[in-house]
Amino acid sequence: MESQYKAGMEGTEVSESRGSDLKVANPKTVRSSDFLLRLLALALTLAPAIVLGVAKETETVAITLVPTLPPLNVPVTAKWQYMSAFVYFVVTNSIACAYATLSLVLSIANRGGKSGLALMLIILDLVMVALLFSGNGAAAAIGVVGYKGNSHAQWNKVCNVFGIYCRHIAASIVLSLLGALVFFLLVVLSALSLHKKSP
Template sequence: MEVESKTSFGGMESKSKEVKVVTGGKLRPFDLVLRVVALALTLVAAVLLGVDKQTKVVSLQLLPTLPPMDVPVTAKWRYLSAFVYFVVSNAIACSYAALSLLLSVGNSKGNKGLGLAITVMDLVMVALLFSSNGAAGAIGLMGYEGNSRVRWGKVCNVFGKFCNQVAVALGLSFFGGLAFFLLVVMAAFALNKRH
């Protein structure tokens, strides 16, 4: 919206135009869809890894002269700090997505401060999710391939279901982080349009 104003200084008049940015109370439907998608993906990722558990019977041979012993071994997400970080990060992102969805719907007056706070928190969620995905992905890769230099053997050949569930949770969380990233990009484009 353009507003024309006249100012007088020492008998001289000048005209200037001010451009006011009107932040309408219109909700962007794509913004809401991305928030719902981020909420759903991070919720499913957290729950999927949070319930992930597999028990297998593994043969261990302590000494070459003794017969092998069958020992039940359980793989749980709580045993690795990277997976704990992943579950907690996705739970935080899911909770924030629900809160930001409510705040976005409630921000019908177009409060700029609230919009900026939501955008900054969206960016924080991108960083949080991508860092937890990196940590869990590194441990997951170690489980799939092992590391011969430190004598860590593969475990995904034994705990296949557990590892596959971790991989699916990682993929869902990645797309949840991507949804938050798109929200930040949309906010940047909206800011660019205003100026």
């Protein structure tokens, strides 16, 4: 009986039941908004990975080695690979971007509405929320120290020297935060969709 029922749900006769129609959200709207959000998530995780990935700035800094001699001009480079938090940020955004692409394909393949796959997508979307928010937190924490410095730990600010690099980092964090919010929204929409379906 259960298998017959499942066949009915996955088939074409669902729209015949008026009561069910009232409770279940329009599957076409849900699918297209899901598709658009995943496309947006892909863009908003690809962009910060690229923006930070290509960010590299070399500045000439005057360093005084011996007080009696004139300062030496030394070229200093800022790269994302030099700070573990930025490496983590680029890695989390790359993972989220790869997953967004995969989930787009799975989402298109899942037009029939297989509920097992839908559940897996919710859980993986949730993993992306956790990953992206931790990556954003890490990058933002280092960004704040780089921008303002910390007198207690005697960590000097570096954004007065590497202005362009810091702007790249700020832009990456904003984009990635939007990407994380899109994944957040995907989980909320999936929960709403399941909630509407449940009796």
